Every structure is written in structure tokens, then in C-alpha cells.
Amino acid sequence: MLSWNKVPNILLSRSWWWRSLIVLCVMGVMARLGIWQLERHFQRRARNEFVTSQLSYPSVLVDALYLQGNTDTIDMRSVTVMGEFDYEKEFILREQLLRGKSGVNLITPLMLYNSDKAVLVNRGWVPHQFIESGNVSKFHQYGQLNVSGRIRKSQDNPAGPLVLDGSLREIYHLDIDDLQGYVDYTLVPVYLQEELGNESFDTLPQSVPLQFEITDGPHLGYALQWWLFVPLLGWVYLHLVRTSEGRIVVEIGED
Numbered sequence: 001m002l003s004w005n006k007v008p009n010i011l012l013s014r015s016w017w018w019r020s021l022i023v024l025c026v027m028g029v030m031a032r033l034g035i036w037q038l039e040r041h042f043q044r045r046a047r048n049e050f051v052t053s054q055l056s057y058p059s060v061l062v063d064a065l066y067l068q069g070n071t072d073t074i075d076m077r078s079v080t081v082m083g084e085f086d087y088e089k090e091f092i093l094r095e096q097l098l099r100g101k102s103g104v105n106l107i108t109p110l111m112l113y114n115s116d117k118a119v120l121v122n123r124g125w126v127p128h129q130f131i132e133s134g135n136v137s138k139f140h141q142y143g144q145l146n147v148s149g150r151i152r153k154s155q156d157n158p159a160g161p162l163v164l165d166g167s168l169r170e171i172y173h174l175d176i177d178d179l180q181g182y183v184d185y186t187l188v189p190v191y192l193q194e195e196l197g198n199e200s201f202d203t204l205p206q207s208v209p210l211q212f213e214i215t216d217g218p219h220l221g222y223a224l225q226w227w228l229f230v231p232l233l234g235w236v237y238l239h240l241v242r243t244s245e246g247r248i249v250v251e252i253g254e255d
Contacts, residue, residue: 010241023237034226041219048214051076056179062112062119071153071190072244076210080148081192082113084132085121087140089183098206105208106139106175109183110147110192118183120176120191121147127154130187139205149194150210 011020059078086109093105103125109118123139130136157175169182180187196207 015116016241020237025235027233030226030229030233032088032224034230037219037223041216041223044215044217044219051214071151074151075153075189077151078148078195079151079192080146081110081119082144082146083110083115083118084113084144085110085141086118086183087137090169090181091120091134091182092131093122093174094170096125096208098208099201101127103127104131106136106205107171107191109178109185110145112188113144117186117188120174120179120187121149122152122174122191122193122208124194124196124207126205130204143195146193147192149192151190152193153190157251221232 010016034222054076056079057077059080062081089109093107096103096105105125106121106123108121110121126136126139132140138218152255154176155174157173157178171179174191176187176189176191193208193210196203196205198206
């Protein structure tokens with residue numbers, strides 16, 4: 001096997017320099033992937049701290065929050081709004097799972113009290129059969145109501161501009177900008193996920209749970225793995241160079 005003091009010269013030789021360059025590039029990519037995973041780790045921690053603080057705030061009237069600025073700062077805040085539901089402009093959010101069962105969410109505009117604006121309210125989950133039978137009026141409440149829930153940000157629609165088919169107001173993403181074109185009043189730029197306080201799983205509609213996970217995730221472990229691969233690849237490459245060139249030297253000596 002070739003001695004270590006000769007390896008640097010071999011790495012820069014005509015037959016090895018381009019291989020050495022490729023290995024260095026791959027090692028650089030691995031190191032950058034480790035940094036990227038570490039950044040995601042810190043982003044996840046910041047998100048966890050934000051969610052924890054938002055969930056700890058007491059409920060306030062929606063008027064106490066500024067809804068026209070950066071909606072990121074008020075996401076998941078608990079609020080109470082007063083208004084009247086407009087069931088004629090209700091939307092059906094399809095393909096929603098709750099505890100392994102398929103159904104829909106009822107998305108209804110709530111005309112805000114003493115205002116010309118409305119906020120979309122996710123009133124909860126119901127099984128498909130209620131939509132197919134047209135029997136959703138049993139879930140209607142009329143008159144001025146106090147509705148409590150948590151503010152959620154609008155969802156982007158990756159399929160492009162929404163086109164509703166006649167009277168079927170079925171949607172697959174709660175994109176407020178899209179839905180604005182199907183109501184004749186102004187929608188605020190966030191929606192409300194109503195907290196119904198159901199006493200059993202048989203009570204309908206069922207509250208839609210907030211979907212988040214307060215854990216650090218696997219990103220730190222992934223970062224350490226990528227950084228471990230860097231010296232490992234380097235050692236394997238150097239070992240390959242020594243054994244390969246050492247074999248050539250032996251063969252030349254034998255000849």
C-alpha cells in the first residue's frame with residue numbers, strides 16, 4: 001500500500017485530480033445538507049415556541065386584533081366574534097378525514113356584527129352522507145351568535161383559480177382570495193376554526209382539531225448524519241487512492 005506522504009501528490013496527478021475534485025464537491029454538498037437540516041431544526045423550534053405562546057393567550061374579541069397586517073402574528077389566536085351566518089353562501093370543503101373517517105367541513109361566512117365584512121368559519125366536520133342527502137340544515141343556527149374559535153391563515157390553492165360548478169359549492173382548499181369571488185361582501189383575510197366543545201364523538205358537527213406537532217423532529221439527527229458522511233467519504237476515497245496506486249507500484253516493481 002502507498003505511504004501517506006505520497007498521497008497528496010497522487011491526488012493532484014493527471015489521472016486523479018478530476019476524481020478528487022468530484023469527491024470534494026460531494027463532500028461540500030453533504031456539509032451544506034447538514035447545515036440545511038440544522039436550519040430546519042431551529043425553524044422547527046421557533047415554530048414550536050410560537051404555537052405554544054399562541055395557544056396560551058386568553059380569548060379576545062376579534063376587534064382587538066389587527067386583521068389587515070401580517071396574519072402570521074395572529075395565527076392560532078383564540079377569538080370570539082359576533083355575527084350571523086349566511087348559509088346560502090356556504091362552501092363544502094371536501095376530502096377531510098377525522099379519526100380515520102371520511103367527510104367534509106362546513107365553511108360558512110359569518111356576517112360580522114355592525115360591519116359590512118364577513119369571516120369564513122370552519123363550523124366543523126360531518127360525514128359524507130349528510131351532504132349527499134342534502135340534510136345539512138339541521139346544523140344551522142340563526143340570529144346573532146357568539147362564535148369562538150382560533151384564527152387560521154388562508155390556504156393556497158395549488159390548482160390555480162377556483163371555478164365552482166353551478167350550485168355545487170364544493171372546494172378542496174380554503175383559499176380566501178378564491179372564495180371572495182363567490183360572495184358579494186368583503187371577507188377578512190383569515191378564517192376561524194370554530195371550537196365547539198363537543199362532549200362526545202357522536203355530536204355533529206365535530207370540531208376540527210388544530211394540526212400541529214410540538215416536537216423538534218428528526219432534523220438535528222439528519223444534520224449529524226450528513227456531517228458524519230463528510231469525513232467518512234474522505235477516508236474511503238483516500239484509502240481507495242492508496243490501495244489503487246500501491247497496487248500499481250507493486251505491479252511495476254514485479255515487471
